[in-house]
């Protein structure tokens with residue numbers, strides 16, 4: 001392994017990476033280059049000049065064997081679930097190398113890799129599509145890759161200029177320089193000529209104009225990230241107490257636009273448009289010294305399982321002027337921003353809009369913290385844009401990094417979350433999740449055979465706060481430890497039984513399997529009622545659906561209001577469709593909203609740069625356009641994963657799984 005984990009930690013913690021290479025970073029870069037030179041066959045074809053060397057990593061996946069989950073072994077004490085990709089990657093603790101940029105001299109083209117990890121494929125609208133995971137090559141291997149479509153990170157213009165004559169980048173710099181000089185004459189013209197790098201001669205005025213340009217030019221292009229909502233099918237609340245839960249990504253999503261400001265603007269703005277929160281901080285006045293002090297410093301590779309009260313305290317002066325009932329989202333942003341950044345972090349405006357109802361049990365908070373985590377990692381160069389050339393293992397590693405820090409954000413919003421919401425919002429699809437020991441990574445098993453289920457999702461529009469409901473269950477458990485313990489065990493058994501059905505490739509939603517799943521839904525809801533987390537409006541949904549006989553209903557998420565879903569019976573008799581329409585009508589009359597959403601789609605995605613349109617007529621998506629989009633439909637039409645699709649010029653997803661072969 002050419003670069004040690006320690007080196008990389010140093011590289012990372014010397015976070016003034018933008019434009020200024022630290023000694024450790026330079027060392028790491030040169031080690032990567034040496035390694036790369038040694039690996040690359042001389043016959044490699046030349047690459048586009050903007051190819052970047054994005055990373056090298058030692059890949060090591062520990063495999064935890066499959067274990068059958070049956071009702072008999074389903075209790076938390078005895079059941080043993082197979083750890084899947086996220087959990088597995090988490091357990092390796094292997095170092096990942098920050099993407100290092102390298103101007104290519106003919107070797108940087110992405111090489112043919114033995115196996116693709118993440119193919120472009122249609123996204124969420126493929127309702128409950130079946131997938132399986134390719135067997136990964138076993139053992140611990142070292143590989144190197146390049147990602148041609150990687151974010152063009154940390155490339156100040158001046159670097160382009162100084163690299164030598166004749167490159168397209170230099171041409172464009174010169175043109176831009178002249179344009180700027182014509183429009184804004186910031187320097188005197190009679191400057192003495194002096195030798196430039198590469199033996200060339202440059203005038204001082206040109207040097208100064210470049211430095212002026214450097215200040216005016218944003219450090220990075222604008223980009224977007226997106227993450228889905230989730231539905232917990234079985235096991236909410238119990239999952240906070242170490243039991244298993246089954247959850248799936250939902251096709252409603254949050255979108256975060258990151259607009260970079262000129263370098264001489266040293267501010268960072270968080271604009272949460274849905275909740276009318278718009279706050280700007282002066283970057284250099286933030287408590288960096290405290291967050292970056294040796295005792296407090298946490299880096300991208302760290303798994304943080306609890307918040308540091310002193311760090312939270314240090315943030316208070318910077319949050320106290322934000323008066324907003326949803327202000328915990330700002331705490332989450334600032335905490336992660338300060339942990340992952342430095343006082344040299346790029347100046348930017350983070351604008352968020354979401355199509356997920358807030359505080360409705362659909363994981364709106366996790367969706368936004370996943371977006372924030374992904375954006376901050378991308379900004380600091382700690383992620384490679386997903387591409388078909390990215391190894392499955394590296395995808396898992398990057399997803400783990402996003403997920404770990406989204407969890408930190410979730411802790412800021414929820415207090416004591418299990419992490420199931422951010423895990424689903426990060427990885428997408430459907431998972432079985434269990435976190436027995438909070439000091440360790442959770443066990444996560446991706447459900448490869450998650451079936452297409454006929455679901456109806458209903459929002460009661462009754463607001464509530466997850467943190468309060470989780471605290472209420474803790475309270476009940478403290479006063480009735482034995483009874484509550486048994487109820488939590490019962491929920492765990494329900495989840496284990498459902499797991500056998502949902503992860504079974506022979507599952508067919510049109511036979512007795514569906515009835516069994518439905519009954520488990522109803523039992524789980526009953527247990528949640530006993531735990532005190534239902535609400536009269538949720539009971540009303542259940543009553544209406546039960547009365548019509550069209551399916552089985554359960555609250556989802558924290559309860560106390562928010563959403564319920566019904567697993568619908570197959571439409572078999574002539575009157576069945578009419579009954580369903582009648583139910584929807586009644587719910588609407590009572591002020592509730594039903595959603596047509598699909599489960600099992602993609603997790604976190606990135607649109608880099610933020611552009612839309614056909615390749616020949618692509619235009620930038622500005623934050624103004626994003627803010628002006630009309631409602632959820634407008635947001636979806638402008639930036640939506642469905643509207644723009646996925647692929648190199650559209651949304652990219654870190655996918656750990658491949659479509660099932662025909």
Ligand SMILES: Nc1ncnc2c1ncn2[C@@H]1O[C@H](COP(=O)(O)OP(=O)(O)OP(=O)(O)O)[C@@H](O)[C@H]1O
Pocket residue numbers: 272273274275325326327328329330352353354357358359360361362363364365366368413414421464465466467556557558559
């Ligand atoms: N669109 C949004 N814009 C800004 N902040 C948001 C947004 N959505 C969620 N949040 C943040 O998340 C908090 C709501 O989180 P909460 O856990 O109560 O609901 P949820 O995540 O939708 O539900 P559950 O955890 O049951 O799935 C809000 O207080 C706010 O801080």
Ligand SMILES: C[C@@](O)(CCO)CC(=O)[O-]
Pocket residue numbers: 232235236237238239240361363414416417418419420421466470557558
């Ligand atoms: C209620 C809960 O189980 C689910 C919230 O979506 C809380 C958690 O898992 O953190």
